[in-house]
Amino acid sequence: MKKLLYIDACIRNELSRTKRIASPIVESLKKRYEVETIVINDLALAPVQIEENRRRANGIVSEEALCWANKIKEADRIVIAAPFWDMSIPAALKTFFELCSLFGVTFDSDDKTCFGLCKAENLLFITTRGMAIKTGDPLEQATPYIKALSWLWGIKGFEVVARDNFDYLPQEIIEKEIASAVEEGLLIAETF
Ligand SMILES: Cc1cc2nc3c(=O)[nH]c(=O)nc-3n(C[C@H](O)[C@H](O)[C@H](O)COP(=O)(O)O)c2cc1C
Numbered sequence: 001m002k003k004l005l006y007i008d009a010c011i012r013n014e015l016s017r018t019k020r021i022a023s024p025i026v027e028s029l030k031k032r033y034e035v036e037t038i039v040i041n042d043l044a045l046a047p048v049q050i051e052e053n054r055r056r057a058n059g060i061v062s063e064e065a066l067c068w069a070n071k072i073k074e075a076d077r078i079v080i081a082a083p084f085w086d087m088s089i090p091a092a093l094k095t096f097f098e099l100c101s102l103f104g105v106t107f108d109s110d111d112k113t114c115f116g117l118c119k120a121e122n123l124l125f126i127t128t129r130g131m132a133i134k135t136g137d138p139l140e141q142a143t144p145y146i147k148a149l150s151w152l153w154g155i156k157g158f159e160v161v162a163r164d165n166f167d168y169l170p171q172e173i174i175e176k177e178i179a180s181a182v183e184e185g186l187l188i189a190e191t192f
Pocket of ligand 1: 010011012015016017018019082083084085086087088128129130131132133166167
């Protein structure tokens with residue numbers, strides 16, 4: 001069975017509307033993939049600072065980060081679920097990426113530029129936003145970032161399931177939006 005890596009950055013956990021959308025979609029992908037989940041909340045990550053940078057410059061990478069990087073490299077598909085925070089993604093997820101987006105593992109370079117080393121053909125990003133900001137709006141800096149990162153890793157396919165205005169819509173409409181996002185994701189999951 002092919003492998004799918006699910007990166008769960010739904011920081012509010014059981015309160016997370018993003019997680020309510022992502023969970024049934026990932027569940028349905030289990031029919032076709034062996035799913036491994038990394039829960040960002042469980043990792044208690046500290047931002048990458050000068051010491052980590054020095055270690056890396058000397059070729060020293062933590063075993064944990066190398067293990068995450070290899071999971072990303074070897075996955076056949078990747079799903080990332082994260083809320084829209086400060087016009088982008090939660091810092092804990094960015095820290096995770098900084099730790100495991102590793103030269104020589106997830107990407108490499110020749111004498112001109114970088115290129116990806118990851119096996120995945122497709123990445124699905126699932127998110128919800130507080131304000132009425134649609135995917136593609138210049139104010140929306142999460143999707144372009146995840147897309148650019150998947151380019152760095154060499155992943156060509158990119159799908160996004162997003163809903164917005166969740167901090168302002170009445171609860172009954174939010175419920176309908178969650179249901180329609182799940183439906184949209186389940187449809188993507190059939191061919192993902
Ligand atoms: C720390 C934090 C930062 C946020 N920043 C933004 C933001 O910049 N723009 C926005 O539209 N919503 C923002 N929101 C609102 C969330 O995007 C919105 O409530 C989303 O649905 C949360 O997803 P969740 O229910 O999965 O946690 C923020 C929420 C939190 C807690």
